[in-house]
Structure formats: C-alpha cells, structure tokens
Amino acid sequence: MHLNLSLYLVTDSTPAILKGRDLCTVVEEALKGGVTIVQYRDKKCDTGLMIETAKKLHKITQAYGVPLLINDRVDVALAAGVEGVHLGQDDMNITEAKKLLPTDAVIGITASSIEEAQRAVAEGADYLGVGTMFATPTKKDTKSIIGTAGTKIILEAIADAGRPVGVVSIGGINLSNVQRVLYQSQSAKKGLDGVAVVSAIIAAEDPREAAAKFVKRINSPPSFASTVQVPRDNEAALLVQEVPGIVRKVATRHPLVHNMINYVVANFVANVVLSIGASPIMSPYGDEAADLALNDGALVINMGTLNSDSVSHYTKAIKAYNERGNPVIYDPVGAAATQIRRSAVTQLMSVGYFDLIKGNEGEIRQVSGNSAVRQRGVDSGPSTLNSLEKATLARDLARRERNIVLLTGAVDYLSDGERVIAVENGHEYLGQVTGTGCAIGAISGCFLTAHRSDKLAAVLSGLLMYEIAAENAAAKDYVRGPGSFVPAFLDELYAIRQAAVRNDDSWLSGRA
Ligand code: 3NM
Ligand code: MG
Structure with a gap:
C-alpha cells in the first residue's frame, strides 16, 4: 500500500x-x-x-x-x-x-x-x-x-x-x-x-x-527558505563583485534592525547601525515584537546579559519574526560559559529558525554540540581549532541548520553549508573595544534585510564594509588607540556609506 x-x-x-x-x-x-x-x-x-x-x-x-x-x-x-x-x-x-x-x-x-x-x-x-x-x-x-x-x-x-x-x-x-x-x-x-x-x-x-x-x-517552503543557486567555480571572487551593490542597497533603503541586545553595548551598536545608513530599534521586550516584526526588518538575539526572563522574551520575538519570514540573527554570547547559558542555547535552538548564527569558536562549538543524536561531536576535538577545522565547523553547522554561520576571530569563517569564505580583514583595535563583535550581528541584520536573495553574500558584504572601515580608521594619524579609534571607526563606516550612495566603489578595490 x-x-x-x-x-x-x-x-x-x-x-x-x-x-x-x-x-x-x-x-x-x-x-x-x-x-x-x-x-x-x-x-x-x-x-x-x-x-x-x-x-x-x-x-x-x-x-x-x-x-x-x-x-x-x-x-x-x-x-x-x-x-x-x-x-x-x-x-x-x-x-x-x-x-x-x-x-x-x-x-x-x-x-x-x-x-x-x-x-x-x-x-x-x-x-x-x-x-x-x-x-x-x-x-x-x-x-x-x-x-x-x-x-x-x-x-x-x-x-x-x-x-x-x-x-x-x-x-x-x-x-x-x-x-x-x-x-x-x-x-x-x-x-x-x-x-x-x-x-x-x-x-x-x-x-x-x-x-x-x-x-x-x-506544501509550501517557509518564507526564509534559501533559493540561491550556488555557483561552482571561483565563488569568493564572484561574491566580492556583488558587495558594492549590496552595500548600496543598505545605504539607500535604510533597513530596520530590532536588537534584543546586551545593555553593555547597546549604545555603541545603535550608533554603528546609524552610521551605515540603517535604523536601529533597541527593545528587549518580547511582547512588543509582534508589532515590531510588521516593519519587516531583522531581529538580533544577543544573549550577552541574559537574565531569568530573557529566553521567554526572545522566544516571543523569534516566533513573530519567523512567522513573517524576516531575518533572525542569533549571537549566543558566552554560550558555553555557564549551565544557564548552555540551557538557553538548547531552548533557543528549538524555538525557531535563525538565518544567521554568529559567534566565536567556543560559542559555535557549543551550538554545534547541541544535538541529542550525535554523529561526530565537535566537542571531542582539540581545545583550539586550526583554520581547516574552523572552516569545517562553520560549514557543518550551517549545513545542519540550513542557514548561514559566521565564526569570528582574527580570521572570520563564513559558510552557507556549501560555500566557505575566510575573511582576513579587520584591525586589532576591534578587539579592544566592547561591542565591536556584537555590532556585527546588527550589521548582518541590516544586510540580510536589504538583500534577501543570497544570505551569504549579504552577510559577507556587511562584514567587509565593517572590517575595511576599521582598517581605514586605524590608519588615521590621529588614532592612537582604542579610544580615538571609536569615533574614527563610526566616521569611516559613514564614509563608505556615502561613497556607496555616490556609486563610488573604490573603497573595496584591492581590499578583500
Ligand atoms: N509520541 P503533540 S511525542 C505520541 O516522541 C507521541 O515518540 C512521541 O504530541 C514520541 O503533537 C508524542 O501534541 C506526542 O506534541 C506528540
Ligand atoms: Mg507504544
């Protein structure tokens, strides 16, 4: 039968x-x-x-x-x-x-x-x-x-x-x-x-x-389903060619990003989002999310300052944004640090779909190890991964979740489960200022909202804009350290955005 x-x-x-x-x-x-x-x-x-x-x-x-x-x-x-x-x-x-x-x-x-x-x-x-x-x-x-x-x-x-x-x-x-x-x-x-x-x-x-x-x-795919046809050859070079146009979309369309973000970095992240020409909403209140999702922006879940109510607020928001097919980004800050955070990861991974999971090596490993049916657990590996292992970790998690994974570090690894891109841009001052990692989640939200057809290209574009702005800021002669770096960095993000609006793409030439 x-x-x-x-x-x-x-x-x-x-x-x-x-x-x-x-x-x-x-x-x-x-x-x-x-x-x-x-x-x-x-x-x-x-x-x-x-x-x-x-x-x-x-x-x-x-x-x-x-x-x-x-x-x-x-x-x-x-x-x-x-x-x-x-x-x-x-x-x-x-x-x-x-x-x-x-x-x-x-x-x-x-x-x-x-x-x-x-x-x-x-x-x-x-x-x-x-x-x-x-x-x-x-x-x-x-x-x-x-x-x-x-x-x-x-x-x-x-x-x-x-x-x-x-x-x-x-x-x-x-x-x-x-x-x-x-x-x-x-x-x-x-x-x-x-x-x-x-x-x-x-x-x-x-x-x-x-x-x-x-x-x-x-009988119909979810609205967040990816439809991109993955090119076979020369993929990184082809993707980089798309970047200026995607940056231009963000600069001219002013996408919204709703941040459920930790209080340490909220002000800085909001300013970064404004600098690239997008609009930040900073609201940790889950009951508000159904209304905010109607704006068709992105949602960023950053569990940096988790408390006893956070997961229920995040859950309401994730469901509201998933329901409308709007991009959802998960930044599992400190995912492995405490039992509370490990269990928050488990719960959040079950409540909804994340278009992008972004984290450092420890965080991405914690998210990856989070399956009751194990194939070859990442948690049995060495304590620090080499570059091939990091690329594999990002690719395997993205393949498993059918989304995008960004594993951040001195070199960032970005994957959609098929393609893996290593991004070497950036500057050490980024590591000296709190919120610079968290802001990548918000930036990614803006880019995923403005460019929906290829999520990998969207996240890559935001990342390159961000890290090249950091390089440009650090190169200014008046920048002497992390303190003077911050205003210069916001200025350089703004400068790339202005260039994009003028159709001037020279900021990217030879840089990625
Ligand atoms: N078997 P609901 S879970 C009958 O895991 C049954 O084998 C399960 O109910 C299993 O759709 C389950 O209301 C109940 O969640 C499923
Ligand atoms: Mg039975």
Missing part, C-alpha cells in the same frame, strides 16, 4: 486535549481538513470500548480513503479490522506483530536513535515515527529530544537502507514550526515524508481549519 504520511493525525482522548468533544467528530473534521493518515492512540481505555471506538473511527476514515492504525494494540487492530498498527520500542516487536497481522498490514515503528531506526528498517517497518522533535506536554515521558539536527542524522542513516521507508517526525509540531521542521530536517539524501500531530489538531478550536492550514504550510 502506498502511504501518504504528509499529515499524520495521532488521537488523544485525555480531557486536556479532547476537551469533552466526541473523538469521532473531531477526527472527521480533521479528515475534512486534509489529514492523510490516522492513528488511534489511547493509553487508558478498556479493550472492549477501544475496539468499539476503533470500529467507529474506521467507518469514518474509510469514507475518506485514509488508513487507520492502532497504537500499541495488535489485538485491537485485528478485532477492528483496520489497516495496521504503530508500535513503540517497548511494545510488541515487529517480528511477532507480523506473525499475527495480515501480510498487507501497515506497521509503523517509533525510533529515537540511528540504531533504533536502522533496526526497524531491517525488520521491515513500513514507516518510522521519529522523535521526539520538541518537548511536548502531550507526552511527558519521551526518551530524548532530538530536534531537527537529530532527525536529519537519522534520515541520513537510513537513506541508503536499500528500500524506501517513510519517515514522519513527532513531538511538539504545530502550525508555527511545521515548515521549519520540514526544511531543517531535510538532508541531501532524504527528507521527512510528513509530520505527526496530536494537540495542534485535536485540541484546536476548529480541527478542520487547523488541518487545512497544516496542509497548506506543508
């Missing part, structure tokens, strides 16, 4: 989710909305009543031409004559189930690791339910939260299994994250065949409408 797994509904009869409504009615509404497969899951019901309900549900699903599977209970599936079962790792094993069920019965298996997935494929599973994607109140005893990064590793591991096996993701999937789940889990070899959802449909006020919205979102 060909299974359409694209919108997989798992039922739940607990009062918190079903809210006193009739399960059959809710399921029928969801089918009208476009659910493609249904699993009847009830952990508490008596067997007799469960069979009765399964038969009722089956009448309905048959009317919509949709298969019905039973969670755990091979006996109930047989008694009700439905299409198959879904089995967890602690349920009847697949070999035993196959002995009992008709040969054409569908058997789905839950898998949370590469080993479980490979075994299920080898034993003949028809599809896998892979999870837990995100922590969810619907099932509190899940084994591990694997996120899109872990899901992708499992997809890669079974891509060469020799026979095609469907895969759906489960856990905490809702309308606001479904497109990101599909987009970021996609590996070069294999993507998800669908998503499995409980509360986002069953608990919805209008299950039919919720299902219909899922169908629509599943």
Whole structure:
C-alpha cells in the first residue's frame, strides 16, 4: 500500500486535549481538513470500548480513503479490522506483530536513535515515527529530544537502507514550526515524508481549519527558505563583485534592525547601525515584537546579559519574526560559559529558525554540540581549532541548520553549508573595544534585510564594509588607540556609506 504520511493525525482522548468533544467528530473534521493518515492512540481505555471506538473511527476514515492504525494494540487492530498498527520500542516487536497481522498490514515503528531506526528498517517497518522533535506536554515521558539536527542524522542513516521507508517526525509540531521542521530536517539524501500531530489538531478550536492550514504550510517552503543557486567555480571572487551593490542597497533603503541586545553595548551598536545608513530599534521586550516584526526588518538575539526572563522574551520575538519570514540573527554570547547559558542555547535552538548564527569558536562549538543524536561531536576535538577545522565547523553547522554561520576571530569563517569564505580583514583595535563583535550581528541584520536573495553574500558584504572601515580608521594619524579609534571607526563606516550612495566603489578595490 502506498502511504501518504504528509499529515499524520495521532488521537488523544485525555480531557486536556479532547476537551469533552466526541473523538469521532473531531477526527472527521480533521479528515475534512486534509489529514492523510490516522492513528488511534489511547493509553487508558478498556479493550472492549477501544475496539468499539476503533470500529467507529474506521467507518469514518474509510469514507475518506485514509488508513487507520492502532497504537500499541495488535489485538485491537485485528478485532477492528483496520489497516495496521504503530508500535513503540517497548511494545510488541515487529517480528511477532507480523506473525499475527495480515501480510498487507501497515506497521509503523517509533525510533529515537540511528540504531533504533536502522533496526526497524531491517525488520521491515513500513514507516518510522521519529522523535521526539520538541518537548511536548502531550507526552511527558519521551526518551530524548532530538530536534531537527537529530532527525536529519537519522534520515541520513537510513537513506541508503536499500528500500524506501517513510519517515514522519513527532513531538511538539504545530502550525508555527511545521515548515521549519520540514526544511531543517531535510538532508541531501532524504527528507521527512510528513509530520505527526496530536494537540495542534485535536485540541484546536476548529480541527478542520487547523488541518487545512497544516496542509497548506506543508506544501509550501517557509518564507526564509534559501533559493540561491550556488555557483561552482571561483565563488569568493564572484561574491566580492556583488558587495558594492549590496552595500548600496543598505545605504539607500535604510533597513530596520530590532536588537534584543546586551545593555553593555547597546549604545555603541545603535550608533554603528546609524552610521551605515540603517535604523536601529533597541527593545528587549518580547511582547512588543509582534508589532515590531510588521516593519519587516531583522531581529538580533544577543544573549550577552541574559537574565531569568530573557529566553521567554526572545522566544516571543523569534516566533513573530519567523512567522513573517524576516531575518533572525542569533549571537549566543558566552554560550558555553555557564549551565544557564548552555540551557538557553538548547531552548533557543528549538524555538525557531535563525538565518544567521554568529559567534566565536567556543560559542559555535557549543551550538554545534547541541544535538541529542550525535554523529561526530565537535566537542571531542582539540581545545583550539586550526583554520581547516574552523572552516569545517562553520560549514557543518550551517549545513545542519540550513542557514548561514559566521565564526569570528582574527580570521572570520563564513559558510552557507556549501560555500566557505575566510575573511582576513579587520584591525586589532576591534578587539579592544566592547561591542565591536556584537555590532556585527546588527550589521548582518541590516544586510540580510536589504538583500534577501543570497544570505551569504549579504552577510559577507556587511562584514567587509565593517572590517575595511576599521582598517581605514586605524590608519588615521590621529588614532592612537582604542579610544580615538571609536569615533574614527563610526566616521569611516559613514564614509563608505556615502561613497556607496555616490556609486563610488573604490573603497573595496584591492581590499578583500
Ligand atoms: N509520541 P503533540 S511525542 C505520541 O516522541 C507521541 O515518540 C512521541 O504530541 C514520541 O503533537 C508524542 O501534541 C506526542 O506534541 C506528540
Ligand atoms: Mg507504544
């Protein structure tokens, strides 16, 4: 049987989710909305009543031409004559189930690791339910939260299994994250065949409408999806040719950047943004973000002065900007420094999509090591990476997240998962002034807003403008150290912006 797994509904009869409504009615509404497969899951019901309900549900699903599977209970599936079962790792094993069920019965298996997935494929599973994607109140005893990064590793591991096996993701999937789940889990070899959802449909006020919205979102890429065709040859030189035009866009279009940034550097960062011709908004208040996102600028999350409320404010803002497809930049300041920060990284990486993650070596390593399903962990490597390792770290993280990664240092490494660019510009005074690193996040936001077609080219352009301005400032004879460097640096950013507006691109000639 060909299974359409694209919108997989798992039922739940607990009062918190079903809210006193009739399960059959809710399921029928969801089918009208476009659910493609249904699993009847009830952990508490008596067997007799469960069979009765399964038969009722089956009448309905048959009317919509949709298969019905039973969670755990091979006996109930047989008694009700439905299409198959879904089995967890602690349920009847697949070999035993196959002995009992008709040969054409569908058997789905839950898998949370590469080993479980490979075994299920080898034993003949028809599809896998892979999870837990995100922590969810619907099932509190899940084994591990694997996120899109872990899901992708499992997809890669079974891509060469020799026979095609469907895969759906489960856990905490809702309308606001479904497109990101599909987009970021996609590996070069294999993507998800669908998503499995409980509360986002069953608990919805209008299950039919919720299902219909899922169908629509599943069938279209997220608005932040990259569409750029990556050139094969001579990529760095080609990219540099685009830079002056992109700087001109920023200088003439005055993009907005909303900074949720640490209080130490807020003033300096706002002035840097003004110098390049863009507009800064400095607001740490998450409840304001939905309105601010309507301006279609970028959002910068800089967790330099994290406190107990920060993550919830960031979360509201990230969701608001993701929803509109506006650029979101994550600067995980001090990511590895404390337990609080390490856990903030884990939470933030699960709440939304970041177009750009920017950080130093330690920060990027912390973000990279943050997957419950490990391939080859970066955290087992040497304490300081050489240039090839840094380039690889940036590329692998960008490939995993399907975004842009900027690993900053004396040499900066910038990657979109395919291309890696090393940028050697800049000046040591940048390291002597607080906020110069944080300002790169804000600058990147301005450039990603003004130039959306190629995110790598956008971030590269901002970085080159910034670092060449620093070189120009440091070369002034009146600049004697970090103190006199700061005003000169703002002046030089302004000078490049003015040159760009005049169509004078000589500031870049021979410099990158
Ligand atoms: N299985 P919701 S998570 C039934 O990780 C189930 O295997 C999971 O519910 C797993 O869509 C889960 O409401 C519940 O988050 C998913
Ligand atoms: Mg089970």
